[in-house]
Amino acid sequence: MSKTFCNFPWEHVYxxxxxxxxxxxxxxxxxxxxxxxxxxxxxxxxxDGHWNNEYMKEIRLQMLxxxxxxxxxxxxxxxxxxxxxxxxSARQELHMLNTLSNGTLKSDPTRIELHFGNFCNLRxxxxxxxxxxxxxxxLLSIEQLDPDFIRWVKKESANVNNWxxxxxxxxxWFQDKKIKNNIFEKISSSIKKINFIGGEPTIIPExxxxxxxxxxxxxxxxxxxxxxxxxxxxxxKVMNYLTEAKSLQIHCSIDALDERNHYxxxxxxxxxxxxxxxFYKELCSNNRHxxxxxxxxxxxxxxxxIEFDNFFYELGIKVASMPRVVSPRICDYINFPFSxxxxxxxxxxxxxxxMKDKTKVQIVQNYILxxxxxxxxxxxxxxxxxxxxxxxxxxxxxxxTWRSLLPELEKSLIEYI
Numbered sequence: 001m002s003k004t005f006c007n008f009p010w011e012h013v014y015x016x017x018x019x020x021x022x023x024x025x026x027x028x029x030x031x032x033x034x035x036x037x038x039x040x041x042x043x044x045x046x047x048d049g050h051w052n053n054e055y056m057k058e059i060r061l062q063m064l065x066x067x068x069x070x071x072x073x074x075x076x077x078x079x080x081x082x083x084x085x086x087x088x089s090a091r092q093e094l095h096m097l098n099t100l101s102n103g104t105l106k107s108d109p110t111r112i113e114l115h116f117g118n119f120c121n122l123r124x125x126x127x128x129x130x131x132x133x134x135x136x137x138x139l140l141s142i143e144q145l146d147p148d149f150i151r152w153v154k155k156e157s158a159n160v161n162n163w164x165x166x167x168x169x170x171x172x173w174f175q176d177k178k179i180k181n182n183i184f185e186k187i188s189s190s191i192k193k194i195n196f197i198g199g200e201p202t203i204i205p206e207x208x209x210x211x212x213x214x215x216x217x218x219x220x221x222x223x224x225x226x227x228x229x230x231x232x233x234x235x236x237k238v239m240n241y242l243t244e245a246k247s248l249q250i251h252c253s254i255d256a257l258d259e260r261n262h263y264x265x266x267x268x269x270x271x272x273x274x275x276x277x278x279f280y281k282e283l284c285s286n287n288r289h290x291x292x293x294x295x296x297x298x299x300x301x302x303x304x305x306i307e308f309d310n311f312f313y314e315l316g317i318k319v320a321s322m323p324r325v326v327s328p329r330i331c332d333y334i335n336f337p338f339s340x341x342x343x344x345x346x347x348x349x350x351x352x353x354x355m356k357d358k359t360k361v362q363i364v365q366n367y368i369l370x371x372x373x374x375x376x377x378x379x380x381x382x383x384x385x386x387x388x389x390x391x392x393x394x395x396x397x398x399x400x401t402w403r404s405l406l407p408e409l410e411k412s413l414i415e416y417i
Contacts, residue, residue: 002063002064002065002066002092003066004062004063004066004067004068004069004072004076005063005064005089005092006063006072006075006087006088006089007088007089007090007091007092007095008023008024008088009023009056009059009060009063010060010091010095010098010099010105010107011091011095011109011110011111012024012109012111012112012113013047013048013051013109013111013112013113013191014027014112014113015042015047015112015113015114015115016030016115017115017117017118017130017131017171017198017199018041018118018130018171018173019041019042019043019171019173019174019179020039020040020041021039021040021041021045021050022071023059023071023072024086024113025086025113025197026072026074026075026085026086027071027072028070028071028072028073028074029070029071031050031053031055031056032055033045033050033053033055034053034054034055036054040053040055042173042179042182042183043173043176043179046182046186047109047112047182047183047186047187048108048109048186051105051108051109052103052104052105056103056105057102057103057104058103059071059072059103060099060103060105061102061103064096064099072087074326075087078323078324081366081370081373082366082369082370083323083324083366083367083370084321084323084363085323086323108190109190109191110190110191110192110193111191111192111193111194111195112187112191112193112194112195113195113197114183114187114194114195114196114197115131115197115198115199116174116196116198116199116201116204116206116207117170117171117172117173117174117198117199117204118130118131118132118133118169118170118171118198118199119133119170119171119172119198119199119200119203119204120132120133120134120198120199120200120203120230121134121200121203121230121232121233122134122200122230122232122265122266122267122268123135123138123266123267124255124264124265124266125263125264125265125266125298125300125331125390126264126296126298126325126327126328126331127162128161128162128163128164128328129161129163129166129167129169130162130163130169131162131198131199132199133169133170133171133199136166136167136168136169136170137167137168138393138396139153139161139167140167140168141396142392142393142396143167145396146392149392150167152388153389156385156389158327158328158329159328159329159330159381159382159385160328160329160330160385160386160389161328161389162327162328174206175206180206180209183210184209184210184213184214187210187214188213188214188217188219189217189219191223192222192223192224193223193224193225193226194223194224194225194226195226195227195228196225196226196227196228197228198228200229200230200232200233201227201228201229202227202229202233202234202235202238203233208235208237208238208241211238211241211242212241214241215240215241215244220241220244220245221244221245221246222246223245223246224245224246224247224248224249225242225245225247225248225249226248226249226250226251227242227248227249227250227251228251228253228294229250229251229252229253230252230253230254230265230268231252231253231254231268231273231276231277231280232268232269232272232273232276233276234276234279238283239283242283243283243289245288246288247288247289247290248283248284248288248289248290249284249289249290249291249292250280250283250284250289250290250291250292251292251293251294251320252273252276252277252280252291252292252293252294253265253294253295253296254268254273254293254294254295255295255296255298255300255301256295256300256301256304256308257270257304257307257308257311258270259400259405260300260301260304260405261273262399263300263399263400263402263405264300264301266397266399267397277293277315277317281315281316281317290318291317291318292317292318292319292320293312293317293318293319293320294319294320294322295308295319295320295322296322296323296324296325297322297323297324297325297333297367298324298325298331298332298333299330299331299332299333299335299336299386299409300331300402300406302324302333302344302367302371303344303347303348303406305348305364305367306348306351306352306354306355306364307351309355309356309357309360309364310354310355310356310357313356313357314356319357319360321360321363324367324370329382330382330385330386330389330390333371334370334373334376335376335378335379335382336378336383336386336409336412336413337378337383337412337413337415337416338374338376338378339412339415339416340408340409340412340413341371341372342371342372343408343412344371345368345371345372348364348367348368348371349368352364352365352368378416380416380417383413383416383417384417386413387413387417390402
């Protein structure tokens, strides 16, 4: 059996905030049309018009032949460090039977990850205007005060921001009536598993419209639904839909405790989040539903991983094991001085026996080993970029700064540069 196999190219449609297709959320590039140049999207291909094009067939053949597709290098890189990736290979034998020799798949997709544009109410440190229009609005406001800073952001590109093109970008392609009808009909009729993500789905009307459409078509009870939410907004009418689904899994994107979370996922309010967590916990209280807190580990929170896990264990809320943040590069902890990584590793090692969820011990040990690797090359320009970007953003937001929240990190960076 192939060791590079993943179920996603056999089951999964991923629609990006800009309406383009990827293999999955970890995919390195967009799916191209057969001309090898233009990308497929819901406007020119519908939900699944790309399903058996040359790009998808080649990906499948590479996986079956034990090769690592270039589009999948993020997952393989994470696995090479003994950390959990998103790759899923549980149904390899079944899918091989449905695959022709040229990579064509005889079955239709059954899963979809649907981004309803980039409309979002938060401005998270590791995000960009590509997934949150609020970040773009903020950068445009900063530009009015300091044009040189925005020119610098664009020059730094992926070091500080995942998307340095149009800061005014607001993707609302799903509001087009023809596109929306196509999506709703296809999902209702043939998709079994739906992952709603944003932007922030709970503040987007089309999220509720799709659920209502499926309910009216009597297909909602056949759906397995996953909702990714920042847990800052509760609309009680969601109960009218989600509780009728075949199964429900809610992931609340929370990255740290209290004021550290407020800093990373600005301007999320901790009291509101805790209240909303109780709502979702109750919503998922039966055995068909599940509920997680899903952090993304990075330089701003990796030192808090055990405290975070213990806090939610006490609340009876599971913490999902998520891969580390690799972009923008100033968020990836492997890019920071070894002296600081050593301090964090020592802190975590000293706390590891206090972990309440013993099933997570090995995962934390893997993070500790990752922190202690000496073959990572620290670039001084990245450290300068981290300081410049966050100092400017903190000053504009008038928040408690990264320097006051993480004094040991500040000390290590000053010593290093």
